[in-house]
Amino acid sequence: MDKHTSVDEVRAFHARLMAVVSGSDDQRLERVFESVSREAFLGAGPWKIRVNESYIETPSANPVFIYQNNVVALDAAKGINNGEPFLHARWIGAVAPKSGETIVHIGAGVGYYTALLSMLALPYGRIHAFEIEPALARRASDNLAPFESVTVVQGDATELALPDCDLIYVNAGVVSPPVSWLKALRPGGRIVFPWRPSQQLGVALMMTRAESSFTVRPLGPAWFIPCVGASDPAGCVKTPSPLQVRSIRTAWLTQDREPDDTAVAVCRDVWLSDRSD
Structure with missing residues (x-):
């Protein structure tokens, strides 16, 4: 990197990459990715970057090291991370958050991707962020205080009631999506989640609520830590x-x-078919 290149320039270039990777023509995306500082959510550096099954530490606390397509530790001992930016860009492009929508974020971590979603729901949208880890939920509450219409809930989203919503964005591996989640979706509502029907398979699915069924679109490989309450292999x-x-x-x-x-797959509350309804 040129010694005169600023963090703002690196963030701006990263935002442009994210907008392109999203595959979306939403002109807001680049501005939103540029306006939300990743380092403001991750805490003081240096940071631990996940590589394969281990972590390496950045050479310094310079934020340029986290404006790459990397996974950054939030709690390395538990394997909890701030996820891969390009993966989230693709998900956000696919689910297309709209102004005024109600969005539920499950597995919000420290709130970085929650903040991006909240910006895309402006004006008049609402974000309900669920995080089961108390320490992460506290950090998310502090980090998201400046963002409009965001509520952080510390608890198990598989046990708590979800509000009626237009989008559910899940950042933890799910074997079978709970029926309560799917019923919370309004007509036309979308859910995206990392599906783990077996130990060998991890794939992101987007489901959109239709009149009596859900249309399904696979979005590519996705590997996340298991979602408490929704990851029973059975x-x-x-x-x-x-x-x-x-x-x-x-x-x-x-x-x-x-x-x-x-039926291609049969889970506890839902089954999936290769037939178009």
């Missing part, structure tokens, strides 16, 4: 192959419709 009784995952198009709540011979 929660998926029929697991798909990686090839079958790419064919999934529709999902139904099991209580509304029993699985049929098109």
Whole structure:
């Protein structure tokens, strides 16, 4: 890096990359990514960057080291991290948060991606951020205090009631999405989550609520720590192959419709099919 290059310039270039990676034509994205400082949420550096199964420490507390496509430790002992920026850019581009929407963020960590979502919901939108780890929830509350219409809830989102919402953004690995989450979605509402139907498979799914079913779009590989309350391996009784995952198009709540011979995967509350409804 040129010795005269500022952190603001690096952040601006990172924001441009994020907007391109998102695959979205939303002109707000670059401005939002540039306006939210990642270092303000991660605490004082140096920072620990996850590489494969271990962590390396940045050479200094210069924020330029965290404006790369890296995963930064929030609690290295527990394997809790601030996730990969390009992955989140793709997710945000896919779910397309809109002004005025109500958004639920599950696994908010210290609130960095919550802040980005809140900016995209302006004006009049609301963000409900759930974080089960008390220390992280406290940090998120402090970090998000300047952001409008954000509420941080410390607790288990699989046990607590979710508000009716337009978007649920999940940052923890899920074997079977709880029925309470899917029912909280308004018509046209979206949920994106890292699906872990087996130990060998981790993929992001976006589900959109239709009249009597959910349309499904796989978004590529995604590996997150397990979601407390939604990661029981027994929660998926029929697991798909990686090839079958790419064919999934529709999902139904099991209580509304029993699985049929098109079922690619059958989980506790929901089953997924390669048939378009």
